[in-house]
Amino acid sequence: MKFSDLGLSDDILQAVSDAGYETPTPIQAKAIPYVLMNRDLLGCAQTGTGKTASFTLPMIDVLSHGRARARMPRSLIIEPTRELAAQVAEQFEVYGKHHKFTLALLIGGVSFDEQNKALDKGVDVLIATPGRLLDHVDRGKVLLNDVKILVIDEADRMLDMGFIPDVEKIVSHLPKIRQTLFFSATMPSEIRRLSKKFLMNPKEVSVDPPASTAETVEQNLVRVAPRGKRDVLRTLLNEEGVQNALVFCNRKRDVDAVFKSMKQHGFNVGALHGDMDQYSRMEILTKFKAGETTLLVCSDVAARGLDIASVSHVFNFDVPTTAEDYVHRVGRTGRAGRKGRAISLVTSEDSRYVDAIIKLIGKDIPELKVDGSAPGPVKSTTVESPAVESPAANNDKPVPVAKRRARKAAPKPPKPAEASEKPRARKPQEKRRPERAASEDHNSPVGLGDHVPAFLLR
Numbered sequence: 061m062k063f064s065d066l067g068l069s070d071d072i073l074q075a076v077s078d079a080g081y082e083t084p085t086p087i088q089a090k091a092i093p094y095v096l097m098n099r100d101l102l103g104c105a106q107t108g109t110g111k112t113a114s115f116t117l118p119m120i121d122v123l124s125h126g127r128a129r130a131r132m133p134r135s136l137i138i139e140p141t142r143e144l145a146a147q148v149a150e151q152f153e154v155y156g157k158h159h160k161f162t163l164a165l166l167i168g169g170v171s172f173d174e175q176n177k178a179l180d181k182g183v184d185v186l187i188a189t190p191g192r193l194l195d196h197v198d199r200g201k202v203l204l205n206d207v208k209i210l211v212i213d214e215a216d217r218m219l220d221m222g223f224i225p226d227v228e229k230i231v232s233h234l235p236k237i238r239q240t241l242f243f244s245a246t247m248p249s250e251i252r253r254l255s256k257k258f259l260m261n262p263k264e265v266s267v268d269p270p271a272s273t274a275e276t277v278e279q280n281l282v283r284v285a286p287r288g289k290r291d292v293l294r295t296l297l298n299e300e301g302v303q304n305a306l307v308f309c310n311r312k313r314d315v316d317a318v319f320k321s322m323k324q325h326g327f328n329v330g331a332l333h334g335d336m337d338q339y340s341r342m343e344i345l346t347k348f349k350a351g352e353t354t355l356l357v358c359s360d361v362a363a364r365g366l367d368i369a370s371v372s373h374v375f376n377f378d379v380p381t382t383a384e385d386y387v388h389r390v391g392r393t394g395r396a397g398r399k400g401r402a403i404s405l406v407t408s409e410d411s412r413y414v415d416a417i418i419k420l421i422g423k424d425i426p427e428l429k430v431d432g433s434a435p436g437p438v439k440s441t442t443v444e445s446p447a448v449e450s451p452a453a454n455n456d457k458p459v460p461v462a463k464r465r466a467r468k469a470a471p472k473p474p475k476p477a478e479a480s481e482k483p484r485a486r487k488p489q490e491k492r493r494p495e496r497a498a499s500e501d502h503n504s505p506v507g508l509g510d511h512v513p514a515f516l517l518r
């Protein structure tokens with residue numbers, strides 16, 4: 061299958077070729093023809109599959125005829141996080157460089173004035189997070205009754221973040237006759253219900269079985285004592301041939317703590333979580349994408365959908381308490397067919413989360429032994445752990461060459477440095493609270509400056 065078989069215009073084909081893409085990804089090959097036919101679409105695809113281009117490319121062609129009126133956008137894309145919204149905007153920039161169209165980004169943490177100015181000019185493509193969009197709607201600054209194409213992206217994430225009531229409210233302002241493209245990495249029953257409500261006779265396209273991790277990502281578990289996590293992380297960072305990596309923590313305060321600890325140990329590291337202002341988030345992301353910062357400690361919400369083309373490693377400093385989050389985290393590496401590596405640090409308290417992850421992804425995650433890893437089972441059911449006490453058992457499982465030097469016959473007790481690190485008050489039962497208050501913070505307008513996509517600076 062070639063891009064030229066999909067029915068896209070010559071201008072788009074040129075932009076795609078300039079972007080260096082040779083062949084459409086499966087989701088693009090399946091979705092683009094339907095979008096061009098103005099069909100509703102239910103897309104089940106993870107980030108990293110080329111999903112964004114599967115709607116941006118045909119939308120640019122569909123929107124190339126006609127003009128937008130002031131405050132009446134012709135299309136609307138709803139994204140769960142600011143970063144994801146900004147990335148979609150950037151993709152429109154790249155693929156739409158041979159087309160004339162206007163675009164506005166309505167995200168929290170940015171001044172209303174600048175957003176109002178953009179809306180007043182009339183926009184063809186409006187990309188928004190739900191909270192900020194509703195604020196504009198409530199103030200009468202944007203009218204949604206001329207929207208011809210609606211995209212709801214990362215619907216399952218919106219559900220996790222408690223945005224669904226906002227999304228339903230937004231959709232109630234849209235005309236009934238429209239084209240709706242609905243994407244989700246997983247299809248829990250609530251998402252199915254919504255898709256039935258929002259879509260008319262949709263074409264369903266799915267790439268990868270729901271909630272699978274990319275085959276190109278080599279995944280491992282490392283068993284650790286809770287106090288040995290940072291030490292083991294440092295070992296992995298030094299032993300694993302890491303070019304750049306995301307290090308995920310479950311809570312914001314752990315993001316800060318791990319960031320500080322890594323910095324103290326001389327790593328080139330940044331941190332990203334939902335409480336940071338937009339300016340700092342964009343700055344850190346830009347540095348990471350440019351390779352100036354090689355390690356990024358982050359929370360789930362902040363890192364959701366980050367489009368960083370080549371992340372060599374993902375480390376789960378904490379095992380996510382929701383199996384879907386594991387899939388999303390791991391999806392930050394091994395994107396678009398590249399090789400990636402994902403390693404999770406697992407304490408004895410994490411067994412049930414690990415079991416849930418293995419069940420969801422439908423495959424086992426082999427254990428890796430490194431200096432400082434701990435004895436004891438990491439999973440309560442699926443795979444038996446190698447008997448680390450027995451040197452013979454250590455040779456049971458094939459371990460990649462790169463890791464063999466890290467492998468130990470027997471686990472060592474924690475080093476004194478670990479013991480001096482504060483014990484983490486871990487509550488596995490604690491539910492992750494939605495970060496909406498932070499990610500949709502309206503009280504701290506920071507202005508866009510030159511830290512946002514270039515189209516806003518034109």
Ligand code: AMP
Binds near residue numbers: 106107113
């Ligand atoms: P997405 O799933 O939309 O987040 O895209 C993941 C990555 O794949 C992005 O960095 C895209 O730039 C890249 N990408 C999208 N389409 C293609 C393609 N046809 N060939 C190669 N890379 C692509």
